[in-house]
Amino acid sequence: MYATYIHEIVEALKKGNPGIDPKLAYDALARYWSDYAVSIFDVEDVCDAARANGVPMSQFEAREILYQAEEGQGSGLTKEGLEVAVQDWVDEFVWLKPEDPIDPAEFSLQTCDWAILAGSSHNKMTGWSDGKSVRLVDSSKSLESAIEVALSRVAVDPQLDYCIYAVDEGWDSYGAERIEGNGTLVWQHHAKNNG
Amino acid sequence: MTMQNSYALAMATLLAGRGFISHKEKQAVADSLKVFWEDYALDIWKFSDLAAECAHRGCPLSKDAAREMLTSFENNLDKHQGLNWDRLNEVLLKWLSQQNWLALSDEERAEFNQETCVWAILMRDSERAEKSAIHILDAHKSLLDAVLFARQEHSQARSIEVFACSISATDGTWIERLTEEKLSEYGLLVWTSASEKNPGGI
Numbered sequence: 001m002y003a004t005y006i007h008e009i010v011e012a013l014k015k016g017n018p019g020i021d022p023k024l025a026y027d028a029l030a031r032y033w034s035d036y037a038v039s040i041f042d043v044e045d046v047c048d049a050a051r052a053n054g055v056p057m058s059q060f061e062a063r064e065i066l067y068q069a070e071e072g073q074g075s076g077l078t079k080e081g082l083e084v085a086v087q088d089w090v091d092e093f094v095w096l097k098p099e100d101p102i103d104p105a106e107f108s109l110q111t112c113d114w115a116i117l118a119g120s121s122h123n124k125m126t127g128w129s130d131g132k133s134v135r136l137v138d139s140s141k142s143l144e145s146a147i148e149v150a151l152s153r154v155a156v157d158p159q160l161d162y163c164i165y166a167v168d169e170g171w172d173s174y175g176a177e178r179i180e181g182n183g184t185l186v187w188q189h190h191a192k193n194n195g
Numbered sequence: 196m197t198m199q200n201s202y203a204l205a206m207a208t209l210l211a212g213r214g215f216i217s218h219k220e221k222q223a224v225a226d227s228l229k230v231f232w233e234d235y236a237l238d239i240w241k242f243s244d245l246a247a248e249c250a251h252r253g254c255p256l257s258k259d260a261a262r263e264m265l266t267s268f269e270n271n272l273d274k275h276q277g278l279n280w281d282r283l284n285e286v287l288l289k290w291l292s293q294q295n296w297l298a299l300s301d302e303e304r305a306e307f308n309q310e311t312c313v314w315a316i317l318m319r320d321s322e323r324a325e326k327s328a329i330h331i332l333d334a335h336k337s338l339l340d341a342v343l344f345a346r347q348e349h350s351q352a353r354s355i356e357v358f359a360c361s362i363s364a365t366d367g368t369w370i371e372r373l374t375e376e377k378l379s380e381y382g383l384l385v386w387t388s389a390s391e392k393n394p395g396g397i
Contacts (some may be wrong), residue, residue: 012231037269039238039278070236076277077238
């Protein structure tokens with residue numbers, strides 16, 4: 001096991017056991033792990049895989065994906081295997097479930113941009129920058145922030161429907177068609193008169 | 196118990212055994228390590244994985260050699276390929292290619308005791324080839340045990356070679372069919388009486 005991880009373990013141990021001598025503990029653990037070869041994937045690896053697919057990620061979901069990847073590994077844990085685990089998670093995750101809503105603040109690991117679409121044709125929105133129907137919230141913001149931006153527009157144009165799609169970072173153009181075809185729908189708000 | 200849980204408990208047990216924490220604290224420390232590992236997925240390859248590969252090939256193994264190979268296995272990790280049997284095999288073959296078995300000291304020979312091979316001792320009569328004989332020592336013996344046996348059998352009229360062989364050689368029928376030719380082909384030469392006369396010289 002790489003020294004950095006053993007140092008992290010010692011640091012974690014020290015929090016609960018301040019009396020531990022870090023050097024001696026490190027030596028003992030390094031000796032223990034010298035009988036193993038270890039490949040380690042962390043939350044950042046999950047974020048890389050999520051970023052490659054332009055999908056949102058939270059710390060909780062990343063941990064769950066790591067757990068599933070570890071439990072499900074057949075012939076070894078690989079970057080590709082982790083990407084498959086993320087894709088499996090994307091395929092199964094239900095974003096729009098009123099009975100058990102997600103916490104949008106948790107989706108804050110900067111793995112995607114957020115594209116807000118308004119109106120059934122996505123060309124009817126007025127008052128947005130450059131008069132476009134699509135508004136982008138960059139990946140530095142959480143889903144919660146993107147929703148706040150969308151809701152601020154609901155107050156101005158309540159007759160429109162609003163959706164938020166997670167999209168790859170750094171797209172050069174954000175046409176509504178492309179977003180609907182390639183993005184992941186993560187939030188929506190229907191105009192009151194549409195039910 | 197998940198992989199993370201079992202290793203967290205093992206580490207806590209180790210720390211308790213070394214006196215870093217009390218035995219009462221062991222479970223609490225294991226729990227804190229489990230929380231720590233929640234942010235990671237681990238693929239852990241053990242000594243026994245390497246020993247299995249060595250046993251398959253009939254290759255001697257020591258604890259230190261295993262540590263050296265596992266370190267190399269880990270240090271050369273490509274996350275796209277991950278840790279896998281092909282890579283482990285490559286590491287083992289590379290390590291084997293760098294070994295000079297004939298130059299080992301007896302102290303080092305004693306360490307090759309991890310039961311990953313049987314030892315075939317080929318005793319050649321220098322004047323009458325038909326009087327060659329093969330003696331098998333089982334996997335519980337170390338390389339040094341095999342060499343000590345060989346030294347006892349060595350004489351002016353008889354040259355001796357020690358080969359490490361696949362553990363499947365313990366199958367009686369395999370032993371019956373074991374010939375000098377097969378030994379040279381499938382066995383790994385780890386000691387010769389000639390090298391003893393000229394230590395490290397072959």
